Amino acid sequence: MPLRTRFRRDRGRWLRRVLVACLTSLAVVCGAVVVAYHLTEIPEPHPETVVQSTVFVDAGGAYLGRRGPVDRQEVPLSEVPRHVQDAVIAAENRSFRTDTGVSPRAVARAAWATVSGGAPQGGSTITQQYVKNALLSPERSLSRKAREALIAVKLDRTRAKDEILEGYLNTVYFGRGAAGVQAAARNYFDVTPGKLTVSQGAALAAIVNIPSYYEKAGSDPGVTARLRHRWEWVLDAMEAGGSISPAQRAAARFPAFRFYPPGGTEGQRQYLIDVAAQEAADRLGITQDQLARGGYTVHTTFDLALQDATAESVKARAGGAEGAEGRAGKGVRVHTAVVGIEPGDGAVRVLYGGADYARQPFNDAVSGSVEAGSVLDPFDGVRLGGPLRALHGSTAPTPLRLAAAYAAVAADGVYAAPRTVTRITREGRTVHTARPETRRVLEEKGALAVSARTRSGPDGRGVPSVPAADRAGADEGPGALLTAGAGGGIARRTVWTVGYDSRLTLAVALFADRPGAKKGTTVPARLPDDPSPTAYAEELTGTIWDLAGDT
Numbered sequence: 001m002p003l004r005t006r007f008r009r010d011r012g013r014w015l016r017r018v019l020v021a022c023l024t025s026l027a028v029v030c031g032a033v034v035v036a037y038h039l040t041e042i043p044e045p046h047p048e049t050v051v052q053s054t055v056f057v058d059a060g061g062a063y064l065g066r067r068g069p070v071d072r073q074e075v076p077l078s079e080v081p082r083h084v085q086d087a088v089i090a091a092e093n094r095s096f097r098t099d100t101g102v103s104p105r106a107v108a109r110a111a112w113a114t115v116s117g118g119a120p121q122g123g124s125t126i127t128q129q130y131v132k133n134a135l136l137s138p139e140r141s142l143s144r145k146a147r148e149a150l151i152a153v154k155l156d157r158t159r160a161k162d163e164i165l166e167g168y169l170n171t172v173y174f175g176r177g178a179a180g181v182q183a184a185a186r187n188y189f190d191v192t193p194g195k196l197t198v199s200q201g202a203a204l205a206a207i208v209n210i211p212s213y214y215e216k217a218g219s220d221p222g223v224t225a226r227l228r229h230r231w232e233w234v235l236d237a238m239e240a241g242g243s244i245s246p247a248q249r250a251a252a253r254f255p256a257f258r259f260y261p262p263g264g265t266e267g268q269r270q271y272l273i274d275v276a277a278q279e280a281a282d283r284l285g286i287t288q289d290q291l292a293r294g295g296y297t298v299h300t301t302f303d304l305a306l307q308d309a310t311a312e313s314v315k316a317r318a319g320g321a322e323g324a325e326g327r328a329g330k331g332v333r334v335h336t337a338v339v340g341i342e343p344g345d346g347a348v349r350v351l352y353g354g355a356d357y358a359r360q361p362f363n364d365a366v367s368g369s370v371e372a373g374s375v376l377d378p379f380d381g382v383r384l385g386g387p388l389r390a391l392h393g394s395t396a397p398t399p400l401r402l403a404a405a406y407a408a409v410a411a412d413g414v415y416a417a418p419r420t421v422t423r424i425t426r427e428g429r430t431v432h433t434a435r436p437e438t439r440r441v442l443e444e445k446g447a448l449a450v451s452a453r454t455r456s457g458p459d460g461r462g463v464p465s466v467p468a469a470d471r472a473g474a475d476e477g478p479g480a481l482l483t484a485g486a487g488g489g490i491a492r493r494t495v496w497t498v499g500y501d502s503r504l505t506l507a508v509a510l511f512a513d514r515p516g517a518k519k520g521t522t523v524p525a526r527l528p529d530d531p532s533p534t535a536y537a538e539e540l541t542g543t544i545w546d547l548a549g550d551t
Contacts, residue, residue: 042135042151042154042155042158044135045134045135045171046134048069049133049134049171049179051069051070051072052068052072052073052074052293052294052295053066053067053068053069053070053071053072053073053183053292053293053295054066054277054280054291054292054293054294054295054296054297054298055073055186055297055298056272056273056276056277056297056298056300057297057298057299058300058302058303058307059299059300059302059303059349060303060304061299062304063186064269064273064302064304065269065272065273067277067288067291067292068293069292069293070179071178071179071183071187072170072171072178072179072180072182072183073180073182073183073295073297074180074182074295074427075170075180075181075182075193076166076427076428077162077165077166077169079192079194079428080166080169080181080193080196081193081194081196081201083198083201083238084181084193084196084201084204084205085165086238086241086243086244087201087202087234087238087243088126088165088168088169088201088204088205088208089126089165090205090234090237090238090241090243091202091205091206091208091230091237092126092129092208092209093124093125093126093127093129094237095125096126096127096161097161099125099127099156100153100157101125101127101128101152101153101155101156101157101164102127102128102149102152102153102156103124103125103128125152126165126168127155127156127164127168128148128149128152129168129172130167130168130171130172131148131151131152131155132148133168133172133173134167134171135151170182172208173208174187174188174207174211175207175211175212175213175214175215176215176260181193181204184204185200185204187258187260188200188203188207188217188257188258189255189257190258197255198235198244198248198252199235199252199253199254200255202231202234202238202252203217203231203254203255203257205234206227206230206231206233206234207227209230213226214226215260216260217257217260218256218257218258218259218260219257219260228254231254235249235252236249268311268354268355268356269304269307270357271351271352271353271363271365271366272300272302272351272420274361275348275351275363275366275420276298276300276302276420277291277292277298279420279421280296280298280421280424280432283421283424283432283434284296284424284431284432294426295426295427296424296425296426296431297424297425298424299421299423299424299425300420300421301342301347301348301349301419301420301421301422302348302349302350302351302420303349303350303548306340306547306548307350307351307352309544309547310338310350310352310544310547311352313543313544313547314336314338314352314355314540315355331514331515332512332513332525332526333512333513333514333525334512334527334528335364335368335509335510335511335512336352336355336364336508336510337352337353337354337365337368337370337508337509337511338350338352338365338399338506338507338509338544339351339352339365339400339403339506340505340506340507340544340548341403341407341416341418341504342407342416342503342505343407343408343410343416343500343503343504343505344407344410344411344414344416344502345416345436346404346407346416346417346419346436346437346438347419347420347422347436348400348419348420349548350506350544350548351365351400352365353365353366353368364509365398365399365400365509366398366399366400367398368398368511369396369397369398370396370397370398370399370402370494370496370509370511371395371396371485371486371493371494371511371524372394372395372397372402372486372494372496373484373486373487373493373494374484374485374486375402375482375485375496375498376391376392376394376397377453378449378451378454378482379391379392379405379450380392382442382446382449383442383443383446384441384442384446385439385440385441385442386439386440386441387415387417387441388405388415388441388442389441399507399508399509400418402496402509403418403498403506403507404416404417404418406498406500406505406507408441408442409442409447409450409451409454409500410480410500410501410502410505411502412442412447413440413441413442413443413444413447414438414439415438415440415441415442416436416438417437417438419434419436419437422434451480454480454481454482454498455480455481455482478499478500478504478545479500479501479502480499480501481497481498481499481538481541482496482497482498482499483495483496483497483537483538484496485510485534487526492526492527492529492533493511493512493524493525493526493527494509494510494511494527495509495510495511495527495533495534495537496508496509496510496537497538497540497541499541499545504548506544506545508540508541508544510527510533510536510537511524511527512527
């Protein structure tokens with residue numbers, strides 16, 4: 001029988017066989033997928049994606065800095081405005097609220113790119129991105145992509161959309177070191193997520209596409225222009241989807257960004273964070289490493305505006321640490337330390353411990369032993385109790401300790417332990433509230449005696465005092481002001497200026513050192529005479545006092 005004839009006769013049978021084979025293969029594949037789906041478990045998030053940093057804020061809530069390996073803090077979805085959520089959905093996955101958690105087209109593109117060796121393909125759903133970033137390893141393979149899709153589908157079927165979106169917003173990278181919307185809102189706009197505007201939310205949503213590139217927005221004109229174009233696209237998508245009204249779209253203005261990279265003043269704040277971190281860890285009974293990874297918010301007593309103004313004043317004043325160092329002699333370093341404490345409360349408002357944390361992490365204000373000289377003379381013969389009892393035998397107190405002692409005088413003899421922490425929160429809940437720790441260390445007569453001696457000066461010894469009794473109660477200065485120190489004339493080694501009233505106690509210490517005979521040691525050195533260190537200390541004290549009144 002001819003081959004053609006035989007083929008025509010058997011064609012139907014072969015077609016049936018092919019059809020049966022295809023259906024069998026499809027059934028096997030579908031069965032395998034069903035089995036794989038049921039066997040697939042939703043893994044726990046990677047440890048690095050759940051680690052949170054601890055953030056420090058000043059008394060008014062202004063951002064000081066953070067501690068931790070990752071700049072991330074979780075925030076409930078309820079604290080992220082709906083327009084910010086909608087902006088991210090418009091930019092990354094417009095069908096998020098209705099899809100099944102996967103995009104078949106995106107999965108096919110990614111699979112082909114893996115097989116062909118092409119560039120990584122985007123277009124994944126928000127659910128897939130969350131699975132990829134938080135639950136799976138970053139490897140590129142068909143098996144990992146298939147597992148990603150299975151987990152995404154299972155996650156979508158077992159978790160609420162809001163829960164998935166919350167996890168995504170808390171883990172997605174926004175650039176500038178910020179993982180999650182909380183850190184991104186702070187690093188780009190210096191606000192909490194709840195205060196993000198429509199324009200700011202759209203900008204953050206636009207940044208997610210290429211975060212490492214867009215993080216320079218505001219400082220690089222080219223990057224800023226490109227981001228603005230994508231920002232317009234996000235807003236158009238939000239309007240088209242009904243997330244914002246035409247009036248809101250028309251009113252939107254491209255937002256201003258915080259400068260990036262941050263300036264040098266933030267490095268100076270590390271002195272504050274060091275002190276507050278130690279106190280916070282002690283209060284919680286944990287290590288500093290546990291604190292840094294715990295996702296806490298430490299509310300401090302510091303006045304950031306006053307702190308930054310103090311740093312600028314020290315830097316700008318002639319005869320300050322930077323200006324005097326070059327005139328003090330080879331190898332001699334001039335130091336300025338400033339402490340401001342609230343009498344009767346112990347809250348430390350300003351703490352200037354050095355000009356450059358990167359160059360000198362040692363905090364002169366907290367740990368520096370400064371030769372007292374005549375600055376303690378007003379306490380002679382006065383009975384002291386509690387923490388001030390050892391003051392009589394002290395020859396080199398720290399600026400913090402001296403400020404606390406005079407704060408007790410300003411509070412009519414009531415000592416308040418210096419504190420830098422007011423409250424510690426975690427995920428919106430308060431876990432610790434600090435209260436003043438006070439005790440009487442001076443009788444009222446003793447406090448009056450010390451105050452009188454402060455105004456009259458240290459009996460002509462050391463650096464002469466500046467009488468301030470005639471200015472008591474005036475707006476332009478403290479009620480009591482004393483300038484004293486160790487050495488005199490060409491041998492002057494330290495200068496202290498202390499000013500106080502019932503509102504604030506301010507201590508400024510000026511001293512110098514030079515390398516000692518042994519490596520890594522220092523010894524006291526003579527302060528430069530030009531400009532006058534006494535005049536510098538008094539002028540700086542007056543300037544900071546005025547700044548404290550303004551803030």
